[in-house]
Amino acid sequence: MNYDALIPVIRKLAIEAGDKIMEIYNADDFDVKVKSDDSPVTAADEAADAIIAAGLRAEFPDVMLVTEEQADSHAAKGDTFLIVDPLDGTKEFIHRRGDFTVNIAYVENGVPQRGVVYAPAKNRMFFTQADGQSVEETGSFDPNTVGEVAPIKVSDSDNSALLVVASKSHLTDETKDYIAKYQVADFKSAGSSLKFCLVATGEADLYPRVGRTMEWDTAAGHAVLLGAGGQVVRFDDHTPLTYGKEDFANPYFIAYAPGVELKSA
Incomplete structure (x- = not known):
């Protein structure tokens, strides 16, 4: 996988999906259905999935794609693939609590190598750059123009607190x-x-x-x-x-x- 080609695509698709999710989130009402595993699904899940899946298949047609909302993709086998949860936190979405995200990742040899997590209602976006460093982006989240990014790093933990x-x-x-x-x-x-x-x-x-x-x-x-x-x-x-x-x-x-x-x- 060419990470320089991958990262702009998954970032752009996450923002476009997030925009669609927020359009539905801010509507007066939206339908909630129940899937076969008793988990909820909304029009926002399905619309976001359509945007992301179409974009990934167009750009990376030879890479296996697994997405939550397309049950036939769950039969795929392999340890290298693109994997998508177009709206993680559907219950948070339904209750309008804001803690939901768009998730796109690339897994290689069983390890998630690159990914983007976008929380449109929280105005927070995190992604791995092509070199593997994770950053948080701030700004207007334009799909075609990256805003300010700052490297992120885990804490030096204090095990007593x-x-x-x-x-x-x-x-x-x-x-x-x-x-x-x-x-x-x-x-x-x-x-x-x-x-x-x-x-x-x-x-x-x-x-x-x-x-x-x-x-x-x-x-x-x-x-x-x-x-x-x-x-x-x-x-x-x-x-x-x-x-x-x-x-x-x-x-x-x-x-x-x-x-x-x-x-x-």
Whole structure:
């Protein structure tokens, strides 16, 4: 993959999808349907997916594409692919809480190498540059012109006063029990893949996920965190979380700054 060609494309598509999502988000009302797995889906999920999938297929026709909203793509097999969650945090979107993101990532040999996470309602965008360094962009988010970007880096963690972030909609008792193993100075909840980005910027040290996720939920945030010096490991044995797994389902995991002294499950 030519990363110099990839990054402008995924950034542009994320912004275009985000613009469409906000158009629907700001409408007086929108329909909510239920998928076969009982998860909600809206017109915004579907419209954003159409924009991103068409753009990626046009630019990278020979690269495997996996996207949450296209069930036939879930049968694909391989460890190198583009993976999309066009609207991560649909529940946050439905309740108009703002913590939802557009996620596009490129996985190579099972590792998320590059990605973009765009939170249009929060006016925050994070992406990996072609050289692998993660940045946060500020400005007007013009699809064709990159605004000001600043490199982001994980914190130098203080294990006697950790900053922890966890899911807003899926905070399980198991997650609470695991967090209790640490000395926590501050705890915040956030929706969608923003949690990875808060660790990547040093706004949090630790994000444990003791609950179900899919690879499209995590790949872009994972790439951003790696590019900021962070890590994502399996909850059970602390080995790196990899991609291209059966059915694209993740085990429980921990995202963290390397200075955190991880506790056993």
